[in-house]
Amino acid sequence: MTPAARISAAIEVLGDIEARRRPATDALKDWGLSHRFAGSKDRAAIASLVYDALRRKASAAWIMGENTPRAVVLGMLRLQRGLNADAIAALCSGDRFAPEPLTGTEREKLDAAKLDDAPAHVAADFPEWIEPSLTRLFGDDLVAEMQALTTRAPLDLRVNTLKVSSREEAHDALPHLAAIETSLSPLGLRIMPGEDGRGPAVQVEPEFIKGWIEIQDEGSQLAALLSGVKPGEQVVDLCAGGGGKTLALAAMMENHGQIYATDGDARRLAPIHDRLTRAGVRNVQVRTPRGGADAVSDLNGKIDCVLVDAPCTGVGTWRRNPDAKWRLRPGSLEVRRKEQATVLDRAASLVKPGGRIVYITCSILAEENDEAIEGLLERKSGEFEIVSMPRVLEAAGFGRLAGSMRATAHGLQMTPLRTGTDGFFVAVLKKR
Numbered sequence: 001m002t003p004a005a006r007i008s009a010a011i012e013v014l015g016d017i018e019a020r021r022r023p024a025t026d027a028l029k030d031w032g033l034s035h036r037f038a039g040s041k042d043r044a045a046i047a048s049l050v051y052d053a054l055r056r057k058a059s060a061a062w063i064m065g066e067n068t069p070r071a072v073v074l075g076m077l078r079l080q081r082g083l084n085a086d087a088i089a090a091l092c093s094g095d096r097f098a099p100e101p102l103t104g105t106e107r108e109k110l111d112a113a114k115l116d117d118a119p120a121h122v123a124a125d126f127p128e129w130i131e132p133s134l135t136r137l138f139g140d141d142l143v144a145e146m147q148a149l150t151t152r153a154p155l156d157l158r159v160n161t162l163k164v165s166s167r168e169e170a171h172d173a174l175p176h177l178a179a180i181e182t183s184l185s186p187l188g189l190r191i192m193p194g195e196d197g198r199g200p201a202v203q204v205e206p207e208f209i210k211g212w213i214e215i216q217d218e219g220s221q222l223a224a225l226l227s228g229v230k231p232g233e234q235v236v237d238l239c240a241g242g243g244g245k246t247l248a249l250a251a252m253m254e255n256h257g258q259i260y261a262t263d264g265d266a267r268r269l270a271p272i273h274d275r276l277t278r279a280g281v282r283n284v285q286v287r288t289p290r291g292g293a294d295a296v297s298d299l300n301g302k303i304d305c306v307l308v309d310a311p312c313t314g315v316g317t318w319r320r321n322p323d324a325k326w327r328l329r330p331g332s333l334e335v336r337r338k339e340q341a342t343v344l345d346r347a348a349s350l351v352k353p354g355g356r357i358v359y360i361t362c363s364i365l366a367e368e369n370d371e372a373i374e375g376l377l378e379r380k381s382g383e384f385e386i387v388s389m390p391r392v393l394e395a396a397g398f399g400r401l402a403g404s405m406r407a408t409a410h411g412l413q414m415t416p417l418r419t420g421t422d423g424f425f426v427a428v429l430k431k432r
């Protein structure tokens, strides 16, 4: 397919996403099924155009003065890909499979491409209704912070110290990935996205299959490291899901002590078994819930550290899932908040006196971060105290990071702008 034909395809897919209000992955999959002639490079290029258009949907529509899929794709080519009006006109030739030629107005709009008067939620591409929450967190940095969340995310790897002695060893074994060492996590390797937005297929690397490396955002690595878990501790990973954090905790504990990994949804736990084996983890008991029964009821009051990697809106991962932001609704935030209260209450009964709850979300919304913590403190009046973030950072050996992370009322906020990671929140509560 020509570059112009790929743009036509991206406009078509975007139209499908809008018309049927469906996730981008589904629309792209359907497009691929009905256009079997398109090769894998074409599909990847089209997906990349669609995701970039979703990243800049509001600002692209603003500069074009209309909200059609064509306008959004054209505006994105200008704003996100940096093409000038001439380059875009050359692509829109009207030839077979190419988009129709630019109208005079489109050309003028692309030439001007002005966002100066755009309101913050347009200039930085987020739903207007979350602006009050974001303003409370970011203040004057609102636009810069949210614009950083419209960029493409790198692919981060965590080096598994149960299998490799050092990050350097893994790095040296994978020179063709052109990875760089992450600056904050001592275990991270970072692969920048390619021109077309694609990353390498890390899962086929022999080192991945041997368990030397895991795919994990640097922010997620840091969140696990800030838990400060140590060899010999009793730990519950209450929302373990596919086990991303569980694996990181097991490596920190050097396979000593015990991690109980569970999740409210048994299906989410399914991949964890293979991942534990591949990573050489031997200190994890997977507790799969059955028939609605609590899988860790025997552990009440016995646990040193309960990790709550809470269900959340995932606003902090919008670089990777840009269509999720346009589907976020107040109702879904409310549902997540109730789930967060449930998991925090469950964690509160598992932790022993003197033990701690480490609360993590991949969100930047105060409603599911500081406010979730405030909710627990109120419900369990006097039982818990916040561990101050300088202490958490010092204890985990990360005192030097205090300046890069944003301190909130009760925890720490990582963001693409401040830490170059996904937007992660971490708070630590100690049981008195």
Ligand SMILES: C[S@@+](CC[C@H](N)C(=O)[O-])C[C@H]1O[C@@H](n2cnc3c(N)ncnc32)[C@H](O)[C@@H]1O
Residues within 6 Å of the ligand: 238, 239, 240, 241, 242, 243, 244, 245, 246, 262, 263, 264, 265, 268, 309, 310, 311, 312, 339, 342, 343
């Ligand atoms: C952010 S995901 C976990 C990701 C995982 N820890 C990782 O690092 O790969 C949140 C998880 O919370 C689980 N969850 C939701 N409500 C829950 C509940 N009441 N009890 C336990 N887990 C729950 C979801 O099924 C989901 O797997």
